[in-house]
Amino acid sequence: AQSVTQPDIHITVSEGASLELRCNYSYGATPYLFWYVQSPGQGLQLLLKYFSGDTLVQGIKGFEAEFKRSQSSFNLRKPSVHWSDAAEYFCAVGRYGGSQGNLIFGKGTKLSVKP
Amino acid sequence: NAGVTQTPKFQVLKTGQSMTLQCAQDMNHEYMSWYRQDPGMGLRLIHYSVGAGITDQGEVPNGYNVSRSTTEDFPLRLLSAAPSQTSVYFCASSYDRTSTTGELFFGEGSRLTVL
Numbered sequence: 001a002q003s004v005t006q007p008d009i010h011i012t013v014s015e016g017a018s019l020e021l022r023c024n025y026s027y028g029a030t031p032y033l034f035w036y037v038q039s040p041g042q043g044l045q046l047l048l049k050y051f052s053g054d055t056l057v058q059g060i061k062g063f064e065a066e067f068k069r070s071q072s073s074f075n076l077r078k079p080s081v082h083w084s085d086a087a088e089y090f091c092a093v094g095r096y097g098g099s100q101g102n103l104i105f106g107k108g109t110k111l112s113v114k115p
Numbered sequence: 116n117a118g119v120t121q122t123p124k125f126q127v128l129k130t131g132q133s134m135t136l137q138c139a140q141d142m143n144h145e146y147m148s149w150y151r152q153d154p155g156m157g158l159r160l161i162h163y164s165v166g167a168g169i170t171d172q173g174e175v176p177n178g179y180n181v182s183r184s185t186t187e188d189f190p191l192r193l194l195s196a197a198p199s200q201t202s203v204y205f206c207a208s209s210y211d212r213t214s215t216t217g218e219l220f221f222g223e224g225s226r227l228t229v230l
Contacts, residue, residue, distance in 0.1 A: 043221030
């Protein structure tokens with residue numbers, strides 16, 4: 001069965017420091033992969049997505065993610081974190097089954113930013 | 116452009132009461148879905164629809180009903196509320212009928228408490 005694992009429940013980084021959030025998936029073929037961000041009290045917003053091609057994808061707000069097939073990973077990175085990046089981040093994979101598919105979400109990583 | 120609109124934002128119910136969470140989108144999206152978000156569980160799919168008149172179950176459908184009489188609206192009904200249904204509910208839509216490759220657009224959520 002397809003699944004998404006985000007190993008880190010909570011991460012704290014200092015403002016200006018670099019960030020990497022981990023995501024591992026299980027899926028036999030090349031998956032469709034997404035990162036979403038949820039600010040407090042808000043719905044989720046798409047940061048970036050990977051379907052095929054260049055394994056390094058750029059997203060909004062200065063985020064990027066790298067797809068590594070050999071490691072079944074799709075880690076999210078940002079070179080310099082801003083206080084406004086404090087939020088919860090969800091990795092998701094497109095699920096196939098029957099005639100329609102939908103997304104499987106990881107359990108999320110909460111990011112705190114220290115001044 | 117309103118996007119995805121959910122009402123109400125907050126609701127308190129007593130065990131056994133029924134209610135409907137409303138969801139409307141103005142983007143002419145075929146795909147609509149309901150997720151629930153619980154601490155440490157991420158987002159879990161309740162029901163989804165790939166067009167008017169078509170609905171299907173997700174991971175956690177028990178205790179919930181849906182219908183899709185128009186493209187714009189996708190209400191979620193709780194028939195007899197239970198404390199286990201205390202959660203934050205998100206409606207999401209996508210221009211991709213499968214939702215697998217397309218971006219999901221989320222509402223701001225409805226926080227439900229069942230006493």
